[in-house]
Structure formats: C-alpha cells, structure tokens
Amino acid sequence: MSAVVRHLRFHGRGGEGVKLASRIVSRAAFVAGWTVQDSPLYGAERRGAPVVAFVRCSDGPIHERGYIEMPDVVVLMDHSLLAHLDAAVLHGLGEDSLLLVNTAQPAEEIKAGYAVPGRVVTLDVSTIALDLLGHRWLSAPMAGLAVKATALAPWPTLAQAVAIELTEIGLDSEFVERNLRATQQAFEAAPAVGWAAAGKAPPPARASATALFVLPRLPARVAAPSIDAEATSALRTMDGWRVFRPVVDLTRCTRCFLCFALCPEGAIQLDSQHYPVIDYDHCKGCLVCVNECPPKAISEVREEAA
Ligand code: SF4
Ligand code: SF4
Numbered sequence: 169m170s171a172v173v174r175h176l177r178f179h180g181r182g183g184e185g186v187k188l189a190s191r192i193v194s195r196a197a198f199v200a201g202w203t204v205q206d207s208p209l210y211g212a213e214r215r216g217a218p219v220v221a222f223v224r225c226s227d228g229p230i231h232e233r234g235y236i237e238m239p240d241v242v243v244l245m246d247h248s249l250l251a252h253l254d255a256a257v258l259h260g261l262g263e264d265s266l267l268l269v270n271t272a273q274p275a276e277e278i279k280a281g282y283a284v285p286g287r288v289v290t291l292d293v294s295t296i297a298l299d300l301l302g303h304r305w306l307s308a309p310m311a312g313l314a315v316k317a318t319a320l321a322p323w324p325t326l327a328q329a330v331a332i333e334l335t336e337i338g339l340d341s342e343f344v345e346r347n348l349r350a351t352q353q354a355f356e357a358a359p360a361v362g363w364a365a366a367g368k369a370p371p372p373a374r375a376s377a378t379a380l381f382v383l384p385r386l387p388a389r390v391a392a393p394s395i396d397a398e399a400t401s402a403l404r405t406m407d408g409w410r411v412f413r414p415v416v417d418l419t420r421c422t423r424c425f426l427c428f429a430l431c432p433e434g435a436i437q438l439d440s441q442h443y444p445v446i447d448y449d450h451c452k453g454c455l456v457c458v459n460e461c462p463p464k465a466i467s468e469v470r471e472e473a474a
Pocket of ligand 2: 416420421422423424425426427428444460461462463464465466
C-alpha cells in the first residue's frame with residue numbers, strides 16, 4: 169500500500185516566523201511518529217515580503233520534493249496576504265482543504281470575503297503573542313493552531329517540539345517558557361477539525377508516492393524576482409504589509425537623522441526643519457526606526473488602531 173502524504177503550506181511575511189513555525193510543526197509530527205519533510209522558500213528574502221514553507225507528513229517514505237501545489241492545509245500567519253494575489257495563498261486549495269488564519273475576523277467572513285474553497289478556521293494568534301510574549305512572535309502559537317486543528321500530535325508532544333526548536337535557536341529558558349504558554353493557549357483555543365470535512369472520509373493522498381520529484385516551474389516573479397521590476401520599486405506601495413506602523417512624536421525628536429539614515433526602504437524623508445516624515449505608502453512596518461531612535465521618539469501603533 170502506498171504511503172499517504174499530507175501536505176501543509178505555510179504563508180507569511182519575512183520576519184513573522186514562517187520557517188520556525190513549520191519546523192515546530194514538523195518536529196511535533198516527527199516525534200508523534202510521522203515521516204516528515206520540511207523546507208522553506210524565501211524568494212527574494214526581505215523582511216515583510218511573502219515567504220512560504222512546506223511540510224509533508226507521511227505514514228511511509230516521502231519521495232516527492234518541491235513546491236506544494238495542492239495543500240491539504242494552508243497555515244496563514246498574516247491575513248493581509250489574502251489580498252495580494254501574487255502571494256498565491258489560496259493556490260491549489262480544494263473543497264476538502266483547510267485554511268488556518270491568524271486573524272480576529274470570523275471564519276465565515278474570511279471564507280465569503282475571499283471565496284475560499286474548503287474549510288476555514290480563524291484564531292487571533294497575534295493577540296495571544298502580544299499578550300504573552302510582548303511581541304508579534306508568531307511561530308510557536310501558530311504551530312499550536314496548526315497542530316491542534318490537524319490533530320497531528322497531542323499537546324505534550326507539541327510542547328516537547330517547541331522546547332527543542334526554541335532552545336536550539338538560543339532563546340533563554342524564560343522566553344521558551346512564555347512561548348510554551350502562548351502555544352498552549354492557541355492549542356486550547358483551536359478546534360480539532362482534522363484533515364477531512366466533517367462527516368467525510370479523509371481525502372486521498374494528493375500526490376502519488378511513486379512520483380519521485382515534483383519540481384514545478386515557478387513563475388518568474390516568484391523564482392527570480394527582478395529588483396528593477398515594478399513589484400519591487402517605488403511604483404508599488406507596501407499597502408497591507410504593516411502590522412504595526414511607526415509614529416513619530418516630534419516633541420521628543422532630537423533631529424538626529426538616524427531613522428532617516430537607517431530605514432531600509434528609504435521611507436523616511438526630512439522636512440524643511442529636518443524633522444522626519446514617514447511615507448506610509450512605502451513603510452513596510454519593520455520597526456527598525458523604532459528600535460534605533462535614541463530618545464524613543466517613535467512608537468509602534470497597531471495598524472488597525474492607527
Ligand atoms: S519607516 Fe520605520 S518601520 Fe517603516 S520601513 Fe522604515 S524603518 Fe521600517
Ligand atoms: S531617530 Fe528619533 S530622534 Fe532621531 S530623527 Fe528619527 S525620530 Fe527624531
């Protein structure tokens with residue numbers, strides 16, 4: 169009997185922890201007894217730009233490789249990507265697929281608003297992360313959502329995976345402990361919906377285990393983006409990239425120019441008085457300016473509240 173391969177595709181933006189989330193899910197599945205394959209795809213790696221990662225779990229050997237064209241599950245770290253067709257979040261989803269979205273919006277709104285085929289589960293993982301971690305550190309709690317929804321592994325196995333992966337990248341034990349609490353909160357809040365739609369048998373494996381290599385040709389804009397192309401130029405806005413926006417308090421600004429010099433997007437200009445002015449059409453929300461401003465004159469404001 170050929171192996172049944174389950175396919176999970178993770179979408180998010182550079183800096184949101186897409187790769188680490190996929191690693192934690194893979195580790196949990198591996199410890200739970202699955203054969204696992206895990207690989208990220210960065211494209212033109214840039215903080216805030218779309219990032220994809222792939223996890224294959226199987227009850228036997230995995231012989232396929234490459235881009236997951238027909239996922240059983242899509243894990244979406246940042247719902248703003250749904251509006252960007254180039255990110256191809258919904259690509260290959262079918263009636264039995266499952267879309268897991270980090271958002272405060274109800275699942276029905278996401279399903280209807282973006283014509284999502286298949287099932288949708290939403291959870292406000294950003295708020296869990298902000299409450300328990302103080303930052304939008306999404307990897308571990310998003311893994312909690314993914315592992316619970318797919319019933320890939322029980323909580324003790326996931327906790328073990330989180331501890332191993334976060335310790336391996338050098339996080340201190342106190343932050344690992346807080347991540348475990350955030351992950352557990354997401355895990356407990358998520359429904360265990362499983363792979364197939366309610367009342368249906370599990371869908372058949374979507375790729376044959378005898379297909380040795382599946383390496384589809386990616387469109388040029390994904391495989392080899394050009395720095396001169398419209399998609400990466402000033403002609404294209406960063407609309408939807410930000411989770412937080414930087415806001416300058418001019419009463420505290422000492423006009424040191426550091427934010428102007430260090431903004432990686434060139435999104436900060438100086439006015440005639442040499443005060444910084446942020447171009448919100450091209451600010452991607454990386455918050456480098458917030459971290460670098462010596463008198464802490466720039467604060468981060470959640471985009472929905474701005
Ligand atoms: S203005 Fe600040 S947050 Fe926006 S892109 Fe520049 S450094 Fe990043
Ligand atoms: S880094 Fe801070 S103090 Fe310096 S110019 Fe920018 S906002 Fe003003």
